[in-house]
Amino acid sequence: MRQEIWRNFDYWLFAVVLVLCVFGIVMITSALAGNLEVSVNSQIQYVVIGLFMILGMTFLDYHYLDSMSDLLYFGIIVLLFALNIFGQAQFGAARWLRIGPFQLQPSEFAKAVLIIRLAKYFSQNWYNVHDMRWILSSFVITFGIVLFILLQPNMSTSIVMMVIWFSMLWVSKVPTKYLVILGVFGFFFGVGMIIWILLSPETVPFVQAYQLNRIQTFIAPDPNARYGDNYNVDQAVISLGSGRLTGQGYGSGTQVQLRFLKVRHTDFIFSALGQEFGFIGTMAIIILIMFMIWRCFRTAMRAPDLFGALICYGVGALLFFQTSVNIGVNLQVLPVTGLTLPFVSYGGSSTLALAVMIGLVQSVAARQVKQDELT
């Protein structure tokens, strides 16, 4: 058994995660540029813990999670609910949970829980009728978590979760009829929200003024804004544009080292590496991440059962969505959000949660069926 696990363990996936993490640490070290509030050592700790968690998760048979999924689901809801209440009583920011020396964001782990719970739902109902009731039930499961994330408030994570739901719904072969209905409904929902925002922005629930501001800045940047809202994005674009082919060299990017570029170790780390390593560096990162996503999808296709396949697929979709949104923000094609670049951006919760998800994929991969057996 043990040897079988290591025989089927996806070394490529593990390697690419390791490379991305190391690259991230290297890049964060440069991007700190004297910022004393953040220490690269804590990222190294999280990376090491994360790598061991991947190995640990590999041992854990993911089938146990099938039966544990309800426990995990309600557990995370209770945690988010409690955090919401205590957080509001304390500071008003209800995102962080303190465990010993670690500060974690349960919402990051909630993504993993949601993937497991949805994978269970869709695999159980795979052969049932795919009607409206089937869609709505899956939506209720998703919204049970999303509601508490919205209450934090944390719009970007909520959107990520809705995207996970939709992509898993889609891969579970939602009939075209319902896809059209969902599309029409989504369209009217979007138009309705836009009208609501335009008419009276104060009354829109869960949406903060700064979020509306970011969208407004993205759609119609104020040309007179001096230290304006488009400062960060402008600096990101300058960083990427000035990187040219090979970059300005590690540790010598002007916008990075002179700290023009803000939040350069998290949201805008892609711009930072774009300036220091140039077009080649960014392409390398994109290729690495795409390779990682491909490994997830590949595992999904070789998974022994539906549950495992859907987990791998969900993780791949999540990585893909987060990566494209983060890079899109850096490239000024999307409004600013708080999504990280997987394994590269600084952040303990993000790294650990993603490690757990990669661990799940490894757990599936370790129990994969041989290609010839499958067909």
Added chain:
Amino acid sequence: MINFRKNFLICIGAVAAVVFVIVFHMLSLQTNAAVLTLTDKIRQETEYTTLSVNTERGNIYDRSGYLLAGNTIAYTVLLDLNLSNGNGEFIAEYLAPILGIDEETIRKFAEIPYVEKRAVSVPIKNFASRQQIDQIDQRKAFLAERKTTSLRTKSEIQKNLNAVSYIPNVYRYYPNGSLASNIIGFFPFLNPSAGAAYGIESYFDDILSAETIHKKFALDPNIPEVLPYLPANASIHLTIDRKIQSIAEAQIEAAVTHQRAKSGTIIIMDPETGEIQAMATFPRINLNNYSESSTVFTRDNRFNPAVMQPYEVGSVFKVFTLSIGLDSGAIKPNDVYNDIGTFDVDGQTIYNWNRIASGPQSITGCMAHSLNTCMSWIATEVGKTRFYEYLRAFHLDRPTGIELANEEYYPYVEPGDIGWTNLSLPNHSFGQGLMTTPIQMVKAIGAIANDGVMMQPHIVKAIEYEDHTEVFDPKAVGQPISAETARLVTEILTNSLEGEAEKAMVPGMHIAGKTGTGEIAIEGLGYVTDKTNASFVGWGPSEDPKFVAYTWLQEPTGNIWGSEVAAPLFADLMNEVMPYLRIPYDRQYANDFAFYAWTQPY
């Protein structure tokens, strides 16, 4: 067993599309000219900041350096809405007694909802004093030092006055309120863009006005920068004396109030230098409340009637006719005029003011009885061409050029102009049908008081620039009549004054003077008899005149006659002002007074 393949192919297609978009966008960013020049653009925008500093508006002083118009710092108290929302009750409770605003108003201000970049702060009081600001600071410090002692007050302790802030502003300030307000004019400090109005403030606006100095500052802390040098603005020293001015203002206010006149004007000028020592008018406004000006002043009752309101002076004008007659040689001082009560011109008849004939009269008698017929005769003797040449020489056809804004004058008709008839000459000779401002009268009569030399009337003694001082020296602007004529006219008018208006006489001094009661022509009605302009001009001492004083009451309703209203005003004024003018009394009077004082028992 699981047919994922189709969906995965779509997935891979989506991934490929996104990667393609990213790569394409990366390449376009790295080649886009707008992006490559963005660094320079942002550098230009953020490398420097421009700081605007206002210099202070120049001060105005009286002749002895007493401040008439200056600047003061007042504070505008603001509420930061971000912090004040929800704390209105608490803030109002603290601020209301300090600022003297009721709590309800402050609470309403404090609870105006905060909107980022649109509603950030709200001013709740302008012109707060330093004391009020100090009190606010004390309260703030007190609240900051509070220590919590129990759990119950823990949420209370977070309430503070941090929402309250204040900014100092430099404002125009007139320490004496209404003193010399007609001369100073005002600067609308609440609405500076409206610009200074009237008087010195308006006339010298470009000298006084505060400049805004824009200085580009590098934001790079390594580039040393100094604050721009702020030049002190020029200050203006007037010729008026605040003591004489305030006496004149008190007198004109009393006279206007007592006579229920529309307005009143007093001008005192030194004929030897042309310096205006006082120019008092009533009504006046408190310049710190300059907005009153729009309600107090009208077209018939202007801000400074002394320079802005021409009117028909009436008999006062006879002084010029007499001077012209004597100077041109048309009459001799010992001529006798036989007054038959009428004077015919082209079939039109001119009457005296009281419509009686007074028989043979000397020139002095003509003036004492203020005979219109006699003046018409003199003017006819002089001839129209010469008469108007003399008026021009007296500068009665033009503004005086005194350094006060909005000066007006009345361009009278001369022979050859449309509207001039043969009747105009006799009418003009006794001051009807042409209008002059008090300052024009004072300037012209100054020539008679100063041996025929007409001095430019001026009200600015010096302008004190930052690096030099420009002194306004007396300037002669003409000699309309000879010195002999001037002395003769003064002598005649000294003697006639005793017969005409003994109420104008100042004890201990010989005064030359002339009263005038100008009728007011109302459009459509012609001259109405019950509305007049009562005026008096006097100068003295007759032996060597040191002052010319002009009094004018517009439409007095108690008594309409210049001799009854304006002349006593002159006497009261000069009695009080004389010591400040430093003019010695007549030696005989002084001796008598000393003897009287010496013989009085203690």
